[in-house]
Each structure stands twice: as C-alpha cells, then as structure tokens.
Amino acid sequence: xxxxxxxxxxxxxxxxxxQKVTLFQMKEMQKIADIYLLSLTKPKEILGFLDNNHVLDxxxxxxxEMYALSLKxxxxxxxxxxxxxxxxxxxxxxxxxxxxxxxxxxxxxxRLRPILEQFDDIIVVSEASKLRRFVSTLERPKKIQWIHTDxxxxxxxxxxxxxxxxxxxxxxxxxxxxVVLSDYCRQGMINKIPSLRDKIVVIPNLIDGDRILKLAxxxxxxxxxxxxxxxxxxxxxxxxxxxxxxxxxAKELQSKIKFKWYVIGxxxxxxxxxxxxSKLKLDNCVDFLGYLKNPxxxxxxxx
Numbered sequence: 001x002x003x004x005x006x007x008x009x010x011x012x013x014x015x016x017x018x019q020k021v022t023l024f025q026m027k028e029m030q031k032i033a034d035i036y037l038l039s040l041t042k043p044k045e046i047l048g049f050l051d052n053n054h055v056l057d058x059x060x061x062x063x064x065e066m067y068a069l070s071l072k073x074x075x076x077x078x079x080x081x082x083x084x085x086x087x088x089x090x091x092x093x094x095x096x097x098x099x100x101x102x103x104x105x106x107x108x109x110x111r112l113r114p115i116l117e118q119f120d121d122i123i124v125v126s127e128a129s130k131l132r133r134f135v136s137t138l139e140r141p142k143k144i145q146w147i148h149t150d151x152x153x154x155x156x157x158x159x160x161x162x163x164x165x166x167x168x169x170x171x172x173x174x175x176x177x178x179v180v181l182s183d184y185c186r187q188g189m190i191n192k193i194p195s196l197r198d199k200i201v202v203i204p205n206l207i208d209g210d211r212i213l214k215l216a217x218x219x220x221x222x223x224x225x226x227x228x229x230x231x232x233x234x235x236x237x238x239x240x241x242x243x244x245x246x247x248x249x250a251k252e253l254q255s256k257i258k259f260k261w262y263v264i265g266x267x268x269x270x271x272x273x274x275x276x277x278s279k280l281k282l283d284n285c286v287d288f289l290g291y292l293k294n295p296x297x298x299x300x301x302x303x
C-alpha cells in the first residue's frame with residue numbers, strides 16, 4: 001500500500017519557481033506515493049494530475065483565502081469588505097509580532113487536525129507557510145519543511161522575515177527533516193540554527209528537462225534583436241529579487257556595449273521598476289515582458 005503524502009502550499013495560485021518545481025515533484029512522486037494537496041486558496045486552474053478527492057480542504061477556503069493572499073492584494077481588491085480588510089491588517093500586525101501562526105491555527109485547527117493526522121508524511125513547501133507551527137504539533141505524520149531560498153540571508157532580509165522566523169529553532173526542532181537546495185544553503189542554515197544540523201538535508205530541485213527543451217522549440221512570441229548582446233532574466237518582480245540592481249547594472253553597461261535585456265515575470269514591484277527603468281533612460285535596452293507561460297522560447301534566442 002502506498003504511503004499517503006500531503007503537500008501544503010499556502011497559495012497554489014501564486015506563480016513562482018518554487019510552485020512549478022513542487023508541482024513537478026508531486027507529479028513524479030505519484031509513482032511511489034498517494035499524493036494530496038492542501039492549499040489555503042482555491043485553485044484557479046485544474047491540476048491535471050490530481051483529482052478533487054486529492055485536493056484538501058474545500059470547506060476552509062472561504063475562511064482562509066483572504067489570509068493566504070498578501071496584504072497589498074487584499075487592500076487593493078474590491079472583493080473584500082472594510083471589515084475583512086481590517087481583519088487582514090490585524091493579522092499582518094500579529095505576523096510582525098511573531099504571533100501570526102497562533103492566530104491562523106485557531107482559524108483552522110478544529111477542522112484540519114483530524115484530517116492531517118491521517119497522513120504518513122507532510123511536506124510544507126514554503127519557509128513562510130502559515131501552517132508551519134501547526135504542522136509541528138502533529139503526532140503521527142513525518143514532518144518535512146522544504147526551503148526554496150538561502151534561509152540564512154532571507155531570514156534577515158526584512159523586519160517581516162525576521163519576525164516570522166523568530167521561533168524557527170523551536171518549530172523545526174519538532175520536524176524530521178528540513179530540505180534545502182544546496183550545500184551552501186545548508187551551511188548557512190546550520191550557522192543560523194546549529195541545533196538543526198542533523199535534520200538539514202540537501203535535495204536539488206527536480207527539473208523537467210524534456211518539457212523545457214520542447215517548449216524552447218516553440219515559436220518565439222516577440223521579435224528578438226539580433227544585432228546586439230541578448231540577456232534574459234526570469235523572476236518574480238518583488239523586493240527580494242533585487243531587479244532594481246539589474247537596472248543599475250544595465251545603466252552601467254549602456255555606455256559600454258549594445259545589448260537588450262528581457263525581464264520575464266510579474267509581481268508587486270512591476271510598476272515601480274518600470275518607472276525606475278524610464279528614469280534611468282533604459283527604455284531602449286530593457287524590456288519588461290510580464291508573466292509568460294513559456295519563457296523558454298525566448299531564452300533559446302538569448303546569449
């Protein structure tokens with residue numbers, strides 16, 4: 001009988017590299033395990049490899065969806081009432097105080113605890129998941145945290161990241177394994193939390209090479225400049241990715257070499273970055289292309 005394995009992804013609709021590699025991993029893991037998904041938001045697209053019986057837990061989506069979205073998204077949406085927006089602000093404040101996990105647990109514990117205790121393994125995909133502490137209190141499942149960033153640097157990146165990682169040494173002491181992507185990330189996390197040394201393991205991301213090569217051969221959706229150096233960056237347009245630094249590098253290069261730099265991706269900082277691009281007079285050499293389902297056909301034409 002196959003093991004029952006649950007993947008927890010707070011917002012399945014949040015497009016990122018971590019989301020893509022995790023979905024591919026889940027698909028591959030179906031060969032040896034019975035795979036389930038728990039998202040705090042309702043999937044906008046059908047996940048072809050998972051049927052509805054393997055997607056938990058539809059009853060909590062109304063309660064949790066607003067909290068899984070970013071504060072900025074909720075505040076800019078007409079979908080939510082003033083009362084709901086005030087509740088989301090209070091939740092953001094509780095996160096800053098390091099109490100966000102406790103707030104969220106009270107919201108879902110009665111419903112989720114008996115369900116999650118039925119699994120053999122539970123994999124928490126985000127190092128900022130709102131359910132990390134809750135999972136640490138479960139008794140039956142093996143608990144695994146997957147970390148898709150350089151934890152040591154990210155945990156000090158901002159006031160927010162420092163607040164939500166404040167209790168990680170205690171939380172992760174109750175996990176069986178913490179998975180990081182490289183030896184460098186492992187050593188950084190050990191330096192940060194030495195007590196976790198024996199729990200931290202390195203597993204590189206699975207890459208669907210055949211799919212990438214196939215997509216790279218599709219027709220390129222834009223006209224590529226052929227008479228210059230062609231650079232490409234694919235990233236979420238958020239502060240952590242430091243695309244502002246990319247623009248400063250482009251400004252330095254502008255007087256030295258003819259180039260075109262394509263930036264694929266979307267995010268909360270896009271408008272601000274496009275304004276910075278114009279301010280630096282980079283409109284002729286940097287293009288923000290937004291989110292594309294297939295960036296590989298453009299990659300294949302770049303240097």
